[in-house]
Amino acid sequence: MNPIGVVAALATFLSVWFGHVSVRKVEFISATIWIPTTIFTTLGLIVGFLSLSTANRPLSVALGILSITLLIDALEFRRQQNRVKKGHAPANPNNPRHARILQEYASATTQDLLKRDPTEQVLSAEQAQTTL
Amino acid sequence: MNYFGLLTGISTLFIIGLGFPLVIHSERILGYLWWPYMLGLGLVLVAVSLFIQADWLAVSVGVLGATFAWGSTELKEQAVRAELGWYPLNSNRIKSPFENLIRKWKAPHL
Numbered sequence: 139m140n141p142i143g144v145v146a147a148l149a150t151f152l153s154v155w156f157g158h159v160s161v162r163k164v165e166f167i168s169a170t171i172w173i174p175t176t177i178f179t180t181l182g183l184i185v186g187f188l189s190l191s192t193a194n195r196p197l198s199v200a201l202g203i204l205s206i207t208l209l210i211d212a213l214e215f216r217r218q219q220n221r222v223k224k225g226h227a228p229a230n231p232n233n234p235r236h237a238r239i240l241q242e243y244a245s246a247t248t249q250d251l252l253k254r255d256p257t258e259q260v261l262s263a264e265q266a267q268t269t270l
Numbered sequence: 271m272n273y274f275g276l277l278t279g280i281s282t283l284f285i286i287g288l289g290f291p292l293v294i295h296s297e298r299i300l301g302y303l304w305w306p307y308m309l310g311l312g313l314v315l316v317a318v319s320l321f322i323q324a325d326w327l328a329v330s331v332g333v334l335g336a337t338f339a340w341g342s343t344e345l346k347e348q349a350v351r352a353e354l355g356w357y358p359l360n361s362n363r364i365k366s367p368f369e370n371l372i373r374k375w376k377a378p379h380l
Contacts, residue, residue: 143319143332150282150336155380189275199329202275203282210283226356256302256349266354 142196149200153207161211165218166230175212182208222246274325282333289337293344294357301363302349303372305342312338346377 164174182205189201221227222236225245229236240246251266296304315335322328352359366372 139320140323140325140328141320142325143322143328143335144316145332146278146282146329147316147319147332147336147339150286150333151340154286154336154340158380186276186279189279190271190273192275193272195272195274195325198272198275199278200275202277202279203333204279205276206279206283251354252347252350254350256346257353258301258349259353260355260359261353 142199145196146199146203149203150207153204157207157211157214161214161218162227165215165222166228166236167233168215169233169235171215171219171235175215178208178212178215182206182212225251278326278329278333281330285330285333285337286340289341289344292337293341293348296341297345297348297352298358298360299364300366302345302377303369304366305345305377306372306375307366308338308345309342309378312336312340312342343378343380346379 165171168174185201185208186205189198189205192198192201218227219235219239222229223239223243223246225243225247228250229240229246229248231237231240231248236246240248249267296308312335315338316332317335319328319332319335322331348357351357
């Protein structure tokens, strides 16, 4: 039995889960994009250095995967902001950056349009708002 | 310097990259009610990795398994994206085996 594949699978699943949730939550409340981007980039580089420094192969794998996902998450903050502009992610009116987006982009909305169960039919714009 | 972990991270990036078209095309062709099968395939791949002696191959198969497992949690939201018109919606999807039973289960979303 070789457990290193399971270690890699767990590291991947948990890192992606962490990134998926944290990018959405942090982008929602952060007044700037550059601060979380810088923090995640720094963390990604530190974890990458730790991965290079350890002689323990399973630990090196887990840290290597976490490092790369943190660096990708750093880029995701900008992409998440673009989703907010398009209305594909909810805007936070209490966040000054999002308040500006709500003023400038007609497509931006405070509603989370994805927070529903599938109906297996096309929804009109009106249905999309009313069936939440 | 131990480069194995960081090289694994970079290859993970490419394998996860496959997860995006996997979810989009699976939802379009099959529908979100195939999620238990995608999750099962992911878990089988992770289990198979236990029996692979070459570390680089075990890691790749494990990460591919995790990508399928994660993809299964994304199918429901992808179905909603298609209904909202953000992606093409296919009304002639291939029905999943035991669809009526699966419909009663709550599709995972993380």
